[in-house]
Structures are given as structure tokens and as C-alpha cells.
Amino acid sequence: MELCTFKKAWPLTVDCCPCDVHFIQYLEERNLVGKSIFHFGTGEHHLVGKNNYERGNPNEVLALTACREEHDIYIDYIVRNPLAANYYKVLFGDIHTLSPRLLPAFDLVTLFHLCETWDEQVAEYARLDGAEIVSLFLSKLNPGGRIFFFPQSHGYSGDNTDAGDIVRNFLSNNEMAVEEEYESLLICRTPF
């Protein structure tokens, strides 16, 4: 058994994967400051963390990658830019192994790549499946918090455990509500 990881780092490809670009645009347009952000999927570009630093660190970001190369790029980045390290942290791991007890509360959570890597091998070791990941982060949302999904993700279409079905189930069971659609992103909140 082996942890699911990405051998190749993901470059910024706005045509097919504009989620990070739209997310930083949203943060800037809404002038959001002082927010704690969980960001699922850094890419090798680390756009969310780097943009935050370049804008004077208005928010704090905890991000996750399952790619060793992307994590190495993060390490090089903060070694050269230690001021950025105060506001941008990147964990290496599979999101399906996150522990509720080890996570703080967040104001904004991106789950852009939900279900992209779920398969039988991951199911063998995973602590959480896709629906449990959504539940976990809903339970970790601060009042007024938001969860961001990316319906163009390939995890959004597939078998019955895909992200689209999971999101629709949470919405129809009134466990989550749609706040708005913003560019390519679907923004949800708790229903109360």
C-alpha cells in the first residue's frame, strides 16, 4: 500500500484550471482581510500563498499538496522569503488522511480538487472519504465562513462518489447552502 501522491508538479494553466486565479481575484475584489484560509491544492506556482504575500499578507493560508515537488518548491520559497512563512504554510499529505482533531477553524476553505484522487487504493487507508471531508470542513467553519468548490474539476463528474453528487446531497439535505457563484467557483456556507 502506498500514499496517493502526484509525481509531477502542476503548473498554472488558467485555460483548464482557473480556480486559484478566480479565488485570489475574489479575495482581492471583496477586500477580505484577517481571514484564515484552508487551500486544497497548491500547484507548483503557489499562487494563493504568493499572491497573499505580494499583497502585504492580508490573510493567513494553510495549504495542502500531495506532490513532493510542489512541497519542495514551497520550502525553497519560504527559505528565500521568510516573511512569507509567517502567513503561508503548506502541508504535504493526502487530504483523505486529515484529522479533525489536528485542524483549527477557518473562515474560507477551498475544496477545489475534491474526489479527484479517490479510488479503491485510497479507500484502503483513508480516514475520510469525500463526503466526510466536506462534513469536516463545514464543522470547522467560523461564523460567516465559506467553502469554495470548483465544478469544472474532473472530480466533479465520475461515479457515484464524485464531488458533484456530494455537494448536491449536502445542499438537498440542508446541511449546506449556496451563497453565490463567482466566475468558475461555487461558494457555499452553513445553512444557518
Ligand SMILES: C[S@@+](CC[C@H](N)C(=O)[O-])C[C@H]1O[C@@H](n2cnc3c(N)ncnc32)[C@H](O)[C@@H]1O
Ligand atoms: C490539478 S492541480 C491544481 C493546482 C492549483 N489549485 C491550480 O488550480 O493550479 C491539483 C492540486 O491538488 C493537490 N491534490 C490533489 N489531490 C490531492 C489529495 N488527495 N491530497 C492532497 N493534495 C491533493 C495536488 O498536489 C495539486 O497541488
